[in-house]
Amino acid sequence: MKSTYNSHVKRIILGIIVVAICGYGAKRVLTPATFGKYGHYRADAIEEEAGLDIRHYTNTSCFSCHAWEAQTHLEGKHQSISCEFCHGAYADHVREDKKFAALPVKRDQEIVTLCMRCHNSAITARPHDVIKTVVLPGHLEEQKVKPTHTCNQCHHQHAPLKYINRAKAMVGIKEAS
Amino acid sequence: MDRPHLKPDFAVNPCFSKDRRRFIRKVLDGTIAGSLLLVIPAGAELPVIPEQIKGLRDKAYDIQKQQFAFIVDITRCIGCGSCCVADKREYNVPDGNYRTWVERYLKDYEDNVYVDSPNGGLDGYQEPRDDLDVKIRDTFFVPKLCNMCQEPSCVQVCPVGATFKTPDGFVLVDHKRCVGCAYCIQACPYSVRFLHPESKTADKCTWCYHRVRRGLLPACVDVCPTGARKFGDLNDAESEVAQILKGPGVLTVLKKEMGNWPALYYKGLRREVV
Numbered sequence: 359m360k361s362t363y364n365s366h367v368k369r370i371i372l373g374i375i376v377v378a379i380c381g382y383g384a385k386r387v388l389t390p391a392t393f394g395k396y397g398h399y400r401a402d403a404i405e406e407e408a409g410l411d412i413r414h415y416t417n418t419s420c421f422s423c424h425a426w427e428a429q430t431h432l433e434g435k436h437q438s439i440s441c442e443f444c445h446g447a448y449a450d451h452v453r454e455d456k457k458f459a460a461l462p463v464k465r466d467q468e469i470v471t472l473c474m475r476c477h478n479s480a481i482t483a484r485p486h487d488v489i490k491t492v493v494l495p496g497h498l499e500e501q502k503v504k505p506t507h508t509c510n511q512c513h514h515q516h517a518p519l520k521y522i523n524r525a526k527a528m529v530g531i532k533e534a535s
Numbered sequence: 536m537d538r539p540h541l542k543p544d545f546a547v548n549p550c551f552s553k554d555r556r557r558f559i560r561k562v563l564d565g566t567i568a569g570s571l572l573l574v575i576p577a578g579a580e581l582p583v584i585p586e587q588i589k590g591l592r593d594k595a596y597d598i599q600k601q602q603f604a605f606i607v608d609i610t611r612c613i614g615c616g617s618c619c620v621a622d623k624r625e626y627n628v629p630d631g632n633y634r635t636w637v638e639r640y641l642k643d644y645e646d647n648v649y650v651d652s653p654n655g656g657l658d659g660y661q662e663p664r665d666d667l668d669v670k671i672r673d674t675f676f677v678p679k680l681c682n683m684c685q686e687p688s689c690v691q692v693c694p695v696g697a698t699f700k701t702p703d704g705f706v707l708v709d710h711k712r713c714v715g716c717a718y719c720i721q722a723c724p725y726s727v728r729f730l731h732p733e734s735k736t737a738d739k740c741t742w743c744y745h746r747v748r749r750g751l752l753p754a755c756v757d758v759c760p761t762g763a764r765k766f767g768d769l770n771d772a773e774s775e776v777a778q779i780l781k782g783p784g785v786l787t788v789l790k791k792e793m794g795n796w797p798a799l800y801y802k803g804l805r806r807e808v809v
Binding site: 390398399403404408410412414415416442443446447450474475481484488 | 611661662674702708744758
């Protein structure tokens with residue numbers, strides 16, 4: 359190109375146009391498709407988060423197979439407790455409507471530890487109108503049972519007063535609860 | 536008035552016998568199809584889950600119109616840690632990181648406050664605090680989780696637009712964009728964020744967004760045995776949270792002076808809680 363009196367202006371303008379086109383192209387390529395739909399973020403990320411698999415289902419899901427447990431659980435004081443808290447997540451047990459793995463069962467001292475998560479009088483932060491608490495081993499001594507007894511030997515884990523009330527009805531004990 | 540076309544004139548209708556055949560065939564088809572439907576689930580994603588947040592599954596989800604609230608009633612929290620366990624399982628949260636946790640507060644007669652949270656409350660509270668030689672005036676549990684601020688400082692500091700507030704009020708993390716710089720972790724006044732050791736991106740409580748969108752309660756709310764955690768749709772005037780927010784009970788938020796305007800409300804909260 360032969361240099362004229364305004365060629366430097368042309369070069370600058372041409373340079374600006376080239377940079378602008380490259381910049382625009384790079385922005386189009388590098389910005390994710392839905393970026394900026396709702397704000398300064400990728401709107402698809404919302405759907406990705408919403409599409410995560412759920413791992414905890416509900417008690418109703420468990421009861422759809424475990425009808426016997428459902429019957430006991432729903433009549434007792436423990437009906438507000440989630441199955442999955444004690445037993446484990448639904449997704450670790452059922453896949454595609456079929457059982458593929460067994461959930462661990464708590465035994466012996468594990469049961470006492472589990473019960474005492476909620477029912478331990480030593481933890482004074484618990485509101486007394488919400489939960490009934492006991493002292494161990496005081497409760498066992500009071501009830502005149504062996505100190506090695508686990509909670510579920512008297513209290514059914516799903517309906518804690520089921521056998522207690524039945525025994526009371528049999529023997530005819532009346533006491534203030 | 537005589538309307539011959541309405542009369543069921545079987546005798547003169549030549550198509551009658553064919554109709555009956557067709558009818559029987561249809562009934563049979565229907566029965567077979569119906570029984571097959573019972574055997575083969577028709578691709579239903581959530582076979583046996585009842586809708587816990589009413590009215591979310593009936594219609595298409597309008598992200599601009601939804602509004603939710605989370606209320607923690609600490610006068611009902613017994614510190615069992617069910618919420619922490621469920622939360623860890625729902626997301627396979629690595630050990631040492633907590634999306635939600637439960638703190639134990641103790642207050643003596645000189646207004647000193649002692650807070651502890653052994654393993655975030657994951658193992659429950661089995662032991663009383665015996666390291667304190669003071670007389671305790673008041674003691675209670677405080678569950679903590681993401682406050683879903685209306686003015687989130689974590690969003691403000693994110694340099695790459697990886698954390699954001701959705702139109703329906705959730706503060707979420709885009710794990711594909713996050714570079715793991717951890718500015719948001721420092722910016723959060725409530726310390727709910729952590730750097731996920733595997734993905735190396737920021738992670739935090741999402742109020743179980745994936746469950747809410749399916750009409751389910753967040754995992755921690757679902758497992759809470761005493762109803763200390765409550766979640767609901769504010770568009771539904773009958774929902775428990777809408778009733779509480781409408782009512783006269785005193786609701787507070789954490790660190791109001793930070794100006795983050797949390798959407799997480801606490802009921803029965805003492806002023807010492809931060």
